[in-house]
Amino acid sequence: MKFFEKLDLEIAKKSPICVGLDPHFDFLPREILEKNFKKHGENPRGAAAAILEFNLEIIDAIYDLVPAVKPQIAFYEKWGSEGILALEQTISYAKKLGLLVIMDAKRNDIGSTAQAYAEAFFEKDSDLRVDALTVTPYFGSEGVLPFLEIAHKNNCGIFLVAFTSNKGANEIQEPIKDSLIEKINNFHLDFGNLGAVVGLTRNDLVELRKKMKDVFFLVPGFGAQGGSPENIKKVFFDNKKALISASRSVIFAYKDRNDKDFKKSARKEVERMKKELVTLEI
């Protein structure tokens, strides 16, 4: 089955929520860190082991509530090969529990380099194989096509990082807006395995939703500042083709809630989000 078909099915069964696995070192529960540093040393191996233990606990806590997890690879790459090994083990565990895995890596390159990235994340025998990958379009169509083609061959998906919410985003994203929207619609028509990353706090959400009405949106920022009910409604407007993503507000909910049990806190936060979406009639 193709990625977006699987995603639609799982969303229907569970929710349109994706949990970001961004194991920011400074926020990991102290007891997990100390235990793993004691066992492996205060080094990349110890840090990676702590991240893995944390991730598996989080996945256990939320896997029946959401269709997908989205690891942000930077937080694993920070610990080098040990971190990437922890990422591979996280992917494997998430898949075993029936979760789709969207790798947030924002890769971008051309030719055989783009191909090598795509093979890392999509080929059946790769330990980093996931269901979908975020890709940035700085090299134009030629930098997106190799990802789309190899994803397509492996029934995987691409989320093109299109219009983000950060302060300086429009320095580059505004001048190319219309042409990128056109490209995204065409890629979607040609391949059927392309979605777009769109920031939740943008003030042109209605316009973007209308101009790319058949394109699936991956929307980070739920739970963070600015994820107002109005914006959430705009994202899901009309056809509900969206997956809304929350990372730190879920996995580190124990900090905000002052709760020692990070698993329970994460689960509670996802349940709260689900309820919020129901209230909004999404």
Next chain:
Amino acid sequence: MKFFEKLDLEIAKKSPICVGLDPHFDFLPREILEKNFKKHGENPRGAAAAILEFNLEIIDAIYDLVPAVKPQIAFYEKWGSEGILALEQTISYAKKLGLLVIMDAKRNDIGSTAQAYAEAFFEKDSDLRVDALTVTPYFGSEGVLPFLEIAHKNNCGIFLVAFTSNKGANEIQEPIKDSLIEKINNFHLDFGNLGAVVGLTRNDLVELRKKMKDVFFLVPGFGAQGGSPENIKKVFFDNKKALISASRSVIFAYKDRNDKDFKKSARKEVERMKKELVTLEI
């Protein structure tokens, strides 16, 4: 000492040539592949061991001729954590032989994610620590500053992927040209540790060189199609602030030359490039 000072010194001693370590699997010498598959199995570990052996031999062959090597991380990531381990060992060996290491990773993100990437490649205790990193500007200034700041703190450098040679490059890079040039000049003034990646076959090389006259250029494409003497002269025009990079044409020269000795072939190709630059009075 700061990265660009080191680079200037090493260029003066050796040459303005950088060798790209892009160990494309299909081009690895058969005997190295077979040996390592036999030892480790036909799996990511075997492939990564072959890549490592190949890289160390290439480094041995060229380290006294060039100031820097530039691994393209995609060809390592393709083999997951095993590939990243081979990359770490390659970095370590290159540094031991006095080479600067420029990581071609084209990373791009904002906030704490950008910070995590930058820590992976610049912090002293990271196994992936290198001297400089390529970064893509799709998120605007906010996506570049965390890299610049952390690089600066660690005496490392950034090469911002600015204007590339690929076919679709100008779909996105042309509409933002003037504003990106201005940003690059400002980043250079503010931090002093920013260079720009500029493609060798662009037809606006003279303009780019003039408008960013104090900015160091990293220029891939030497040895590949289109790296004509005229273009090379344009890149080095006036102040010679450039490092010209060749990857496959060096490390896989044995294929073009039909020579079994890939080390000798790689060395010969770098020597040929050095002579070409001397002939061009660079």
